[in-house]
Amino acid sequence: MTQIQQNYIATGQVVYIFKHFPLPGHPQAQISAEAVECAGKQGQFWQMHDQVFLNQAEWSGKENALEVLIGYGGKLGLDTAAYRTCLAEHQLAQKVRDDYTYGQSIGVPATPAFLVIGKAIQGMTGAQPYSAFQQAIDNALKSLNP
Amino acid sequence: MKTKWLALTLLLGGVLFLNVGCDLRVEDTPVPTAVVKPTLPVVTQPEVGPVQPTPATTPAPTPDLLTRPQMTVLGQLAPGVPHGVTTEGHYFKGDPQAPVMIIEFSDFQ
Numbered sequence A: 001m002t003q004i005q006q007n008y009i010a011t012g013q014v015v016y017i018f019k020h021f022p023l024p025g026h027p028q029a030q031i032s033a034e035a036v037e038c039a040g041k042q043g044q045f046w047q048m049h050d051q052v053f054l055n056q057a058e059w060s061g062k063e064n065a066l067e068v069l070i071g072y073g074g075k076l077g078l079d080t081a082a083y084r085t086c087l088a089e090h091q092l093a094q095k096v097r098d099d100y101t102y103g104q105s106i107g108v109p110a111t112p113a114f115l116v117i118g119k120a121i122q123g124m125t126g127a128q129p130y131s132a133f134q135q136a137i138d139n140a141l142k143s144l145n146p
Numbered sequence B: 001m002k003t004k005w006l007a008l009t010l011l012l013g014g015v016l017f018l019n020v021g022c023d024l025r026v027e028d029t030p031v032p033t034a035v036v037k038p039t040l041p042v043v044t045q046p047e048v049g050p051v052q053p054t055p056a057t058t059p060a061p062t063p064d065l066l067t068r069p070q071m072t073v074l075g076q077l078a079p080g081v082p083h084g085v086t087t088e089g090h091y092f093k094g095d096p097q098a099p100v101m102i103i104e105f106s107d108f109q
Helices: A002-009 A029-041 A045-054 A065-075 A080-088 A093-105 A130-144 B002-028
Strands: A014-020 A113-117 A121-125 B071-078 B081-086 B091-093 B100-106
Touching: A002 A014, A002 A130, A014 A093, A029 A045, A029 A065, A029 A080, A029 A093, A045 A065, A045 B081, A045 B091, A065 A080, A113 A130, A121 A130, A130 B100
Parallel strands: A014 B100
Antiparallel strands: A014 B091, A113 A121, A113 B100, B071 B081, B081 B091
16 A cells, blocks of 8 residues: 555545445454554544554454554544544434445455456455455556557 | 717816916925035225336446546545545545556455
8 A cells, every 4th residue: 555655546546435344244444444544534544544444453443443443543642532423423324224234235255355446446355465456556547548 | 978088088188287377386486595605715806907117126326437437635644645535425535636546355364
């Protein structure tokens, strides 16, 4: 992701959109997605995205996952009371579920899944090396400027 | 003597004829019969009409993925990396005018 950001996002060639796809087999996928959305409500979506993703071992499969996720809010300087309430009341749970439903409707098979959209759409599923993204993005750029 | 036998025979024949006639009339009289109700259950066929369109139970049509959503920039994540939110509430990073758009579907677990 770092290389994509450096070489394509920061250079204005790619805009990157995130949608949730909490797999049913991942019991804490929903609450962790809500944690990121609740941070987004306070303008810290991408910061919490990185925090939750990079520190998966701290909360995934743990009984105190919710407290760990709430703790991330404090680390990022969020209004922790509002953040805790957002999570406890599942204020953005439906938004996450709507993303999942949308993903299903277009045939997303697994996570992560990527759609590289230029003149056409190229789909990629599963963890991919940077070279795969590079090829897909370059193909999309060429299709737009042959 | 023969005339008497002939008259007697004719008389007997007439009586027999009348008897037969009476019998026929009795047979002609309608005999009341019990009304037998059907014992099989009555099966009614459903009315078959034109097929009606069913209510939409499938997800709403997905928007055209090739159509770029409207994006509002909220700030900068890093130099040259704006971030913001689409009108549908999805977070993005990068220039909303960038030629290529990547959509990631993912979870964190």
